[in-house]
Amino acid sequence: MKYPDCKKMPEDELCCLSRIIVTLFCNQPKSKIHVPPLPTECMQQILQHIADQGVGSLYPFLLVNRYWCNNVIPFLWARPFEGTLTPENRYKSMLIYLSSLTAQEKTALNVSLKPYNITIPDLAPPLYNYPVFLEEFSYKNVETAVYSCICRWNTEDFVARNREEQILVLASTLCQLFMRNSKSLKTFIIDKFLNHSDLPDCSIFSSGQPGLRNISNLTIDCTKPMMENTIRLLELIPFLCKNIHCLDVKLLFFENNTEVIQAIIKIIRAQESLTEFKLDGVKSGESRDIIQALQCQSSSIATIKFENVDLTTDSLRLLALCQQLRNLSLIQYRGLTMEESVWNHIKFDLRKLRLKNSARSPLIPAALIRAAGEHLRYLSYDIITRETIEATTLYCPNLTELELSDYLPQHDSLLYLLFKGLHQIKRLTIASVHNNASRYMIISGRELPTTLEYLKLQCGPSIQIENLLEDCEAPLRVLILDDAVNLNFADLKVISKFVKIKRTLRYLGIGGRISWNGKEKNELEMLKKRGVKIIPWFEIDKW
Incomplete structure (x- = not known):
């Protein structure tokens, strides 16, 4: 029997097939269920489509048989702390991970927790090696899950007095477990649940195998105070991670840390092929240094998003030198000025351009639209003026998708001119x-x-x-x-x-x-x- 190639199936056909299977196994008595012998590749494609609608809908399939259970488990444990979980469910997930510790690790953990009157309960060995399925690690999620545990094991007053220390002890053990087992880990998020907590010692992330060496997505959230171990880990990442494709950095605009900025620059320079970069909250001096570092990724970087960032016209000229840059988003950007001699040398070859919370001067967004390039297909902006309308009609002949924000009744005559000049537009959003x-x-x-x-x-x-x-x-x-x-x-x-x-x-x-x-x-x-x-x-x- 020949099976269809699920990778080539249209999304609507895959969705239809998913619904048929869901109906088959939800509406028939268990004794009458006949399990179709789908190959693993097709099974995973179908389950992925269902998981995209909500992982919770996969739980009934755990009970079909062992084959279905083995295929569903990796989806359920790829992002176990994702979404809004109740403290009870976070606690149960934590117990499963703690049951995966070795005897020596459990003994060492109990010794470390003894000053806090905590003893890890006796747990039966798990049926699966659950940490091996982990695809996304967020330290904030680990802290939150650990906090659910210690709140179950101690009084509220005692937890409040020793919260950071208890969380760090348990989180360090869990990080060791993940770094040793998580062969599927692709996304690593450096963030925090508590303002003044710190990451475990960075040696935990560097000594374990495979550790962070296989990650392709890195998010660095520095919007809470940066502690010593966190900064040391940022300095270590350029030596551990060479294949990051997507880098997302969030900083406090008024508290840019020089050590953090330099670590980010080194992370950018260390990558072999960075394709997507997002930056939130940087002043003009630091943004110029970071954009200069992006020049070493000019042959691969395809998507850039700047939010709450101070820019200069000269730094924008450097961005235009990234020959593979196709998607550019500037949100709440500042610092650009109209210097005709510089703007004449700014030419992009974009497919998507998004401008939001633009500078109130209509000349800047109009200049950005003119510089986007004639191959632009998607455009979004929130300054509807004669300058932006004329720039759109004159310099974006291949536009197929347009989003207009901050619409007012007096813009109707301008929109009439805009639509009259667009001949390929298929998707329109007006807000x-x-x-x-x-x-x-x-x-x-x-x-x-x-x-x-x-x-x-x-x-x-x-x-x-x-x-x-x-x-x-x-x-x-x-x-x-x-x-x-x-x-x-x-x-x-x-x-x-x-x-x-x-x-x-x-x-x-x-x-x-x-x-x-x-x-x-x-x-x-x-x-x-x-x-x-x-x-x-x-x-x-x-x-």
Whole structure:
């Protein structure tokens, strides 16, 4: 029997297959279940798709048989502390990890915990080597889980007096366990649960095998006070990790630590092929040094995101020298000035450009749009002025996706000029943060680009559906009305009329409305019968 190659299956077909399997094993009595002999590769592809919707939905499959259990366990223990866990569940996960310790480690741990009146309970050996499945390590999650344990083992007053010391003892033992066993570890996150806690001694992360040597994603969160062991570990990472592809750094803008900045620069320079870099909270002097370090990754870096960062026009010119840079996000950026002689030499070859909380001067975002390059496909900005509109229409001929924020009624004439100049746009998002806007602020449907297939409006009660859809010539397949608290039965009738006439709409999302009256429910059912999928309100953010 030949099996399909799951890696080549379209996502909708994989989703359909996943639903069939879920239905098969949830709706039939256990005694009648016939387990299809799926190969491991297909099984893992299907389980991955289900896990992407929520790991919790995998638990029923543990009870099918041993083969299914063996395939599900790695997904459940890849990120065991992910999401919002109750203290009880964190405690249970901790007990399973503690049961994985050797006899010598348990003895040593009990000796270290004796001053705190804590004794590790006798635990049966686990059925699996759970630490080997770990893919993402967050020290903050480890601290939180350990804290759930010590709160069970001691009084609240005693825990409060010795909290940092107890957490460090247990966390150090767990880190040793993970560094020794976690062959699947790909993501390492340096963060903290407590303000004044510190990481275990950095020798724990360097002596264990494989330790940190195989990680490809590194996040460094320095928004809490940096302690000695944490800084020493940052200085050690360039010698341990050479294959980091994604580096995410968060700093306190007003408290940049020189040792930390230099360690980050060395981490950047030590990588063989850095492809994604995110930086949050750096002043102009430090950002210039970090951008200069990125030059050694100019042949590989493809995505850069700067948030709350002071930039200079000269540092932006250095960024433009990264020949593989395709995605650039500048959020709450400062420091750029209009120096014509410098801007004339800033030329990117981007595919995506996102500008948010821009400098109030419209000349800067307009200059960035002009410098993005003619191959730009996605553009997002929040300064809707004649300068940014003209830059978009003149310098972005291949744009297919556009997001506009901070929309106001007076922008309608500018948007008309914008849409008239865009000939390939397929996805459009318009957002407004102004609560006092009038209901009749959205432009007429006849002004929308005739190539448009996706439209998302985040304009609260300001959406006027009839004006939007009555004369819309665009072949919309997806329509999302976010925060549409005032949407009523008459509006749904307008949407139904559009569906009946155009016959293109396949997905409809309505945010802000959780409950519907009888007439509205009937109209939504009629839309479903016409082939329109109603996106649940809690999934709208994913579209």
